[in-house]
Amino acid sequence: MNRVIDFLLRRALLLVPVLFLISVISFALIHLTPGDIAENAMMGPDGPADPAAVAEYRVKMGLDKPIYIQYLVWMDKVLHGDLGFSFKTTDYVSGALFRCFMATLKLACVSMAISLAVALPLGVAAALWKGSFIDHIARILSLSGVAMPNFWLGYLLMILFGVTLKLLPTSGYGDGGDLQHMVLPAITLAAGHSAYLMRLMRSGMIEALGQDYVCAARAKGLRERAVVFRHALRNALIPVLTIAGLNLGFLLNGSVIVETVFAWPGIGNLLVSSIYTKDFPMVQGCILVIAMIYVTVNLIVDISYMLVDPRIRYGAEI
Amino acid sequence: MALKFKHPGIVICLAVLLFLAFLAVFAGFIAPYNPEKADLAHRLQYPGADHPFGTDHMGRDILSRVIYGTRISLAIGLIVVAVSAVIGGTMGLVSGYFGGLVDEVIMRVVDAFLAFPGTLLALGIAGLFGTGFVNLLLALVVVEWSSFARLVRAEVLAVRERDFIKASTGLGAGNAYVMVRHVLPNVISPLIVIATTGIGSVILWAAGLSFLGLGIQPPTPEWGYMLNDGRLYIYTAPYIMLFPGLMIFITVLAFNYMGDGLRDILDPRARKELR
Numbered sequence: 001m002n003r004v005i006d007f008l009l010r011r012a013l014l015l016v017p018v019l020f021l022i023s024v025i026s027f028a029l030i031h032l033t034p035g036d037i038a039e040n041a042m043m044g045p046d047g048p049a050d051p052a053a054v055a056e057y058r059v060k061m062g063l064d065k066p067i068y069i070q071y072l073v074w075m076d077k078v079l080h081g082d083l084g085f086s087f088k089t090t091d092y093v094s095g096a097l098f099r100c101f102m103a104t105l106k107l108a109c110v111s112m113a114i115s116l117a118v119a120l121p122l123g124v125a126a127a128l129w130k131g132s133f134i135d136h137i138a139r140i141l142s143l144s145g146v147a148m149p150n151f152w153l154g155y156l157l158m159i160l161f162g163v164t165l166k167l168l169p170t171s172g173y174g175d176g177g178d179l180q181h182m183v184l185p186a187i188t189l190a191a192g193h194s195a196y197l198m199r200l201m202r203s204g205m206i207e208a209l210g211q212d213y214v215c216a217a218r219a220k221g222l223r224e225r226a227v228v229f230r231h232a233l234r235n236a237l238i239p240v241l242t243i244a245g246l247n248l249g250f251l252l253n254g255s256v257i258v259e260t261v262f263a264w265p266g267i268g269n270l271l272v273s274s275i276y277t278k279d280f281p282m283v284q285g286c287i288l289v290i291a292m293i294y295v296t297v298n299l300i301v302d303i304s305y306m307l308v309d310p311r312i313r314y315g316a317e318i
Numbered sequence: 319m320a321l322k323f324k325h326p327g328i329v330i331c332l333a334v335l336l337f338l339a340f341l342a343v344f345a346g347f348i349a350p351y352n353p354e355k356a357d358l359a360h361r362l363q364y365p366g367a368d369h370p371f372g373t374d375h376m377g378r379d380i381l382s383r384v385i386y387g388t389r390i391s392l393a394i395g396l397i398v399v400a401v402s403a404v405i406g407g408t409m410g411l412v413s414g415y416f417g418g419l420v421d422e423v424i425m426r427v428v429d430a431f432l433a434f435p436g437t438l439l440a441l442g443i444a445g446l447f448g449t450g451f452v453n454l455l456l457a458l459v460v461v462e463w464s465s466f467a468r469l470v471r472a473e474v475l476a477v478r479e480r481d482f483i484k485a486s487t488g489l490g491a492g493n494a495y496v497m498v499r500h501v502l503p504n505v506i507s508p509l510i511v512i513a514t515t516g517i518g519s520v521i522l523w524a525a526g527l528s529f530l531g532l533g534i535q536p537p538t539p540e541w542g543y544m545l546n547d548g549r550l551y552i553y554t555a556p557y558i559m560l561f562p563g564l565m566i567f568i569t570v571l572a573f574n575y576m577g578d579g580l581r582d583i584l585d586p587r588a589r590k591e592l593r
Contacts, residue, residue, distance in 0.1 A: 146574060252435065
């Protein structure tokens with residue numbers, strides 16, 4: 001048990017430098033961008049603002065202080081949930097982030113359901129009939145899913161179902177993100193993820209079928225169906241579901257492109273459009289929040305994976 | 319020729335990759351038109367005899383642009399992976415060979431980079447430092463190098479304790495000599511495997527960033543940006559989207575499959591099911 005606690009501690013401690021790096025990168029981004037921050041912030045539609053106003057803004061925002069003081073002040077605000085204002089809309093960054101995050105989460109959940117519905121049966125079938133026709137199909141599908149550019153797949157689906165067959169709306173959020181608007185982006189986002197889950201399911205199942213308890217179950221004369229479903233599948237499913245259920249990070253990564261393609265008002269879309277409009281506080285906020293979620297989710301995945309499957313060699317390699 | 323019978327997929331991949339390399343090198347001779355020359359009189363033409371893949375919104379020949387696009391995508395993939403392999407490989411080699419504090423420091427940095435979502439890092443660099451070829455390469459190397467470091471270190475740890483290393487050290491060989499002459503050759507094959515798969519994913523990323531308008535800039539023909547060009551015309555000219563995407567797909571698939579196959583050949587111990 002000591003080793004488990006040791007592992008958890010080491011893994012959690014690792015979070016500290018990573019979170020520090022994230023905060024430094026997010027903070028530095030705005031300072032490393034070309035041009036002066038105050039001038040960028042005060043840049044109106046008619047060109048640069050009056051130098052006196054820029055100077056006043058600089059003092060007001062504390063941009064005349066040394067950089068490490070600025071970092072500490074910024075960190076203090078961030079820890080109190082204040083991410084500043086957007087350059088463009090004067091919205092609170094935190095408010096916009098929260099709204100968009102909800103849209104992203106919704107899309108991610110639906111897409112997760114689709115990935116599981118495709119990946120689990122195919123993965124199990126591929127493992128049961130290893131080397132058969134269906135295994136080859138599954139292998140080709142999973143290789144294709146990984147190699148498929150999701151921005152291309154998105155447009156292919158859009159052209160087929162939205163433009164040619166006119167069955168579904170091509171893009172947008174619709175009435176608060178209804179199901180019709182969600183189908184295509186969710187499928188697009190699910191493609192790569194289900195390919196990954198399928199491989200995981202297949203390998204887990206193959207491993208489970210080779211275990212002694214499966215052999216014992218067969219030896220006591222259980223029907224093959226019971227052996228496969230009650231003994232092998234149940235055990236193989238645990239790690240796959242743990243990873244799948246918590247693999248939000250993977251979907252967040254994909255959402256940047258998919259949300260842009262389908263004009264889905266999520267956090268990935270917000271990030272990209274803020275980069276276009278040079279809305280740096282918004283970019284900073286998006287990067288900070290997405291990175292934090294990603295890192296935390298990864299930590300939870302690692303820990304729960306280890307807890308579910310004690311055979312993982314914790315302590316040896318983290 | 320045992321290779322051929324055991325791994326028919328690899329032979330096909332090799333053929334595809336050679337074909338792509340051929341297109342990239344001889345693009346100037348193969349492409350029927352100048353890929354950057356606008357011809358507004360013939361804009362948005364459906365695929366036909368004059369233009370087998372059609373023309374885009376500026377009347378540029380899509381076939382020629384797709385052929386030239388091979389050049390930039392392969393270049394990005396090869397350069398980024400080569401630079402990442404050298405940086406990451408050196409880090410991993412030093413980290414694994416010396417161990418101790420050096421290892422601890424290098425690996426914590428690697429962990430931090432691995433934990434940081436790659437998309438964000440690449441977007442941040444490409445988006446805020448400005449777009450273009452060099453910044454795109456930089457963004458992708460920053461994302462890629464850490465996985466090389468991690469892999470090479472793990473391999474070095476396994477090799478380090480072997481007898482021939484001890485023998486060489488016992489004979490008075492210096493650290494640098496042992497690392498380059500004895501350790502490196504033993505970690506080279508797993509390095510080749512992940513480099514091959516790495517080229518595929520780098521090409522995919524680069525195309526994704528260019529698609530977002532944050533990578534290669536027009537008028538340079540690049541597959542990702544061509545898809546970006548086509549998005550406004552999905553109602554009137556959906557064929558624009560077809561071929562650039564297909565090229566990305568085929569290229570990435572070929573590199574990934576090649577990597578998988580090479581792993582089977584070079585490292586029979588590796589259980590490829592478990593990854």
